[in-house]
Amino acid sequence: MLSAERIMQRCDELARHSELPGGLTRVFLSPEGRAANEQVLGWMREAGMQARLDAIGNAAGRYEGERPGLPCLMLGSHLDTVRDAGRYDGMLGVISAIECVGSLHSQGKRLPFAIEVIGFGDEEGVRFGTTLLGSRAVAGIFDPNSLQMKDSRGVAMADALSESGFDPKKIPGIARKKGDVLAYAELHIEQGPVLEAEGLAVGVVTAINGFSRLRVTLRGTAGHAGTVPMNLRRDALAGAAECVLATENIARKHAEVVGTVGRIEAKPGAINVIPGEVVFTVDVRAPEDSLRKNAVSVISREIEEICRKRNLRSEIELLQEFGVTRCAPWLMAQMDRAVASQGFRVRRLPSGAGHDGMALGAIADICMLFVRCKAGISHSPLESITQEDAAAGAAVLLEFIRSFSVPR
Ligand code: GLV
Ligand code: MN
Ligand code: MN
Numbered sequence: 561m562l563s564a565e566r567i568m569q570r571c572d573e574l575a576r577h578s579e580l581p582g583g584l585t586r587v588f589l590s591p592e593g594r595a596a597n598e599q600v601l602g603w604m605r606e607a608g609m610q611a612r613l614d615a616i617g618n619a620a621g622r623y624e625g626e627r628p629g630l631p632c633l634m635l636g637s638h639l640d641t642v643r644d645a646g647r648y649d650g651m652l653g654v655i656s657a658i659e660c661v662g663s664l665h666s667q668g669k670r671l672p673f674a675i676e677v678i679g680f681g682d683e684e685g686v687r688f689g690t691t692l693l694g695s696r697a698v699a700g701i702f703d704p705n706s707l708q709m710k711d712s713r714g715v716a717m718a719d720a721l722s723e724s725g726f727d728p729k730k731i732p733g734i735a736r737k738k739g740d741v742l743a744y745a746e747l748h749i750e751q752g753p754v755l756e757a758e759g760l761a762v763g764v765v766t767a768i769n770g771f772s773r774l775r776v777t778l779r780g781t782a783g784h785a786g787t788v789p790m791n792l793r794r795d796a797l798a799g800a801a802e803c804v805l806a807t808e809n810i811a812r813k814h815a816e817v818v819g820t821v822g823r824i825e826a827k828p829g830a831i832n833v834i835p836g837e838v839v840f841t842v843d844v845r846a847p848e849d850s851l852r853k854n855a856v857s858v859i860s861r862e863i864e865e866i867c868r869k870r871n872l873r874s875e876i877e878l879l880q881e882f883g884v885t886r887c888a889p890w891l892m893a894q895m896d897r898a899v900a901s902q903g904f905r906v907r908r909l910p911s912g913a914g915h916d917g918m919a920l921g922a923i924a925d926i927c928m929l930f931v932r933c934k935a936g937i938s939h940s941p942l943e944s945i946t947q948e949d950a951a952a953g954a955a956v957l958l959e960f961i962r963s964f965s966v967p968r
Contacts, residue, residue, distance in 0.1 A: 561663060562951070562954045563659065564947045564951035565947060566659065567652070567655050567951075568947050570651075570655045571647045571648055572647065574596050574599060574600075575647035575651075580644070584644070584646070584941065585642075586639070587641075587686045588686070588688065588693060588720075589617055589682075589720045589721065593639065597617065597619045597639065600619040600654060600679045601613070601619050601621070603658050604619070604621030604661075604677060607621070607623070607661045607662035608623055608662065608664075608665030609621035609622055609623045609658075609665075610622050610624075614734045615730035615731050616681055616693060616731050616734065617681035617721075618678050618679060618734075619639065620676065620677075620678050621677045621678075622674055622675070623661045623664070623674060623676075623677075624674050625670055625671050625672055625673045625675075626672055629674075630674045631673060631741065632673060632674040632740065633675050633742050633743055633745065634736075634743070634745070635660070635675060635676070635677050635744075635746065635957075636653065636657060636676075636678035636680060636695075636744075637650045637651070637652070637653025637654050637679070637680065637683070637748055637916060638651075638679065638682070638683030638694065638695075638916055639651060639680065640682050640683060640686065641684060642684050642686055642939050643686060644940070645939060645940075645941070646939070646940055646942070646944070647943065648933065648938075648943055648945050649749060649751065649939065649943060650680075652747065652749055652945070652950065653746050654677065656747045656950070656953055656957055657677040657747065660954060660957050663958055664958075664962075671961070671962070672965075673964070675961065678695075678698065680693075680694030682694050683915070687711045688706065688709040688711055689773075689879055690703075690709055690880050692916060692918060692919045694916070695916035695920055696919045697735065698736055698919070698920070699736070699919045699920050699921075699922040699923045700737075700922065700923060701922045702732070702735075704731075707721075737923070738923050740923075741924040742924065743924050743927065744920035744921075744927075745895070745927050745928070745957070745960060746917050746926070746927075746928045747928070747929045747930075747931065747953050747954075748911075748930060749930070749932075750930040750932055750936065751911075751912070751933065751936065751938035751939070752912060752936045753936025754907075754936070755907065755930060755932035756932050756934070758907060760907050760932060761904060761932050761949045761953070762907075762929055762930060762952050762953055763907045763930040764887075764892055764909075764927070764928075764930075765892075765909065765910065765911050765928035765930055766886070766908050766910050767884055767910050768884065768887075768910075768913075768914060768918050768928070769845045769846060769913075770845065770846065770847075770849050770883045770884040770885075771844065771845045771852070772852055772878065772881045774842040774843075774844075774856070774859075774877065774878055775840075775876075776839070776841070776842060776863060776874065776875070776876050776877075777839050777874070778796040778799050778837070778838045778839075778867060778872050778873070778874050779796060779836070779837050779874075780794030780796035780834075780837070780870070780871075780873075781794040782828060782834055782835065783833070783836075784834070785831070785832040785834055786832065793834055794836075794870065794871050795835060796826070796835045796837050796838040797826045798835075799870045799872045800824060800826070800840055802870075803862070803863045804821045806862040806863065806866065807819045807820075807844075810855055810858050810859050810862065811844065814846070816846055816847050816848070817844065817851055818846070818912065819842065819844045819845075820843045821841065822843060824838065824839070825838065841879075844859065845914075847884060849884055864876075882918050885926065887917075887925075887927045888926065888927060890925070890967050891925055891926070894927075894963065894964060894965075895956070895960055897963065898959040898960035899956050902956050902959060904952065904956070911928065911930070913938070929956055931953035932945065932949050933945050934946075
């Protein structure tokens with residue numbers, strides 16, 4: 561039997577594994593990430609799965625089908641979080657998938673395909689600034705160059721993996737082949753306000769918006785805050801402030817484009833020193849790749865122009881880019897039917913947030929089910945869902961799994 565109470569309790573239990581007391585922060589390859597993995601592996605085993613950590617630190621469980629070794633329907637989401645996160649982004653999808661498998665197991669039900677559930681170790685990209693590390697490894701599109709990327713303490717990803725007991729050379733070995741995965745389905749909170757506004761518990765995702773992430777460095781001249789006249793300054797932070805507003809203005813010009821400067825660091829960072837160097841990030845997203853790419857080039861040109869006028873030097877690096885991932889029509893149709901079978905109106909909607917399904921799209925058709933969240937708030941400790949909506953999501957996912965079939 562599905563238990564929404566257990567789903568909610570497990571989200572609460574996982575939220576205890578945090579870097580911050582009294583909040584939730586759990587980044588890739590951290591001690592709290594390891595503790596969360598252990599807990600999830602235990603729940604997978606209780607649900608009748610064989611479960612293990614893979615070579616990049618994903619918690620991976622498998623529930624065999626009518627006979628061992630069949631191709632799988634893959635379910636999952638991520639177990640890492642942003643800083644000061646909510647407890648449902650990612651975790652709800654993993655825990656709900658385990659709940660569904662547990663329900664099949666308790667009834668002794670085997671299906672004509674295996675089910676794999678993966679709790680991906682990194683989707684948010686908080687630690688190394690590059691996202692979807694766990695799901696890209698499973699999809700065979702992990703970029704080995706990212707092993708050299710460093711976290712804020714200067715630790716390279718390759719070293720962080722080795723310190724956690726993983727061998728980076730084994731990462732290519734966890735890549736799945738196309739025929740192994742019949743489809744990938746992910747349940748996730750909506751992270752937006754549409755379902756709540758329409759009084760709906762669940763929605764079927766049509767596509768995941770693409771994203772581009774930039775790192776911008778502006779270089780001016782550090783100097784004494786008391787002695788250098790305003791007209792003789794090359795203040796990198798004042799220049800960055802203009803760039804932040806330019807990003808906002810350019811994104812605002814198109815209703816479907818969003819642009820965010822989420823991180824900024826000024827050096828040397830003292831009250832009485834003119835900032836000589838600033839590094840900031842830019843995140844641009846849109847439902848069409850051409851729209852996004854156009855916004856990125858307009859923003860880049862504007863940054864260069866601002867720097868020219870202020871006599872600053874600029875360097876713009878593309879950290880990561882992912883195109884729009886469309887959900888497969890045949891899977892959306894099966895998800896629609898599962899939604900309707902549970903008595904809900906079918907509502908399709910796009911995803912503005914990124915998801916592990918973007919990576920899995922490289923080896924399989926994908927689909928997603930959104931669950932309503934309060935006031936559309938996510939990436940915040942205020943993230944909240946009701947037990948009734950968790951029940952609705954799990955019931956729809958279970959029905960989707962039970963009736964899943966690949967068209968001939
Ligand atoms: C992940 O949550 C993202 O969309 O950045
Ligand atoms: Mn997130
Ligand atoms: Mn997420």
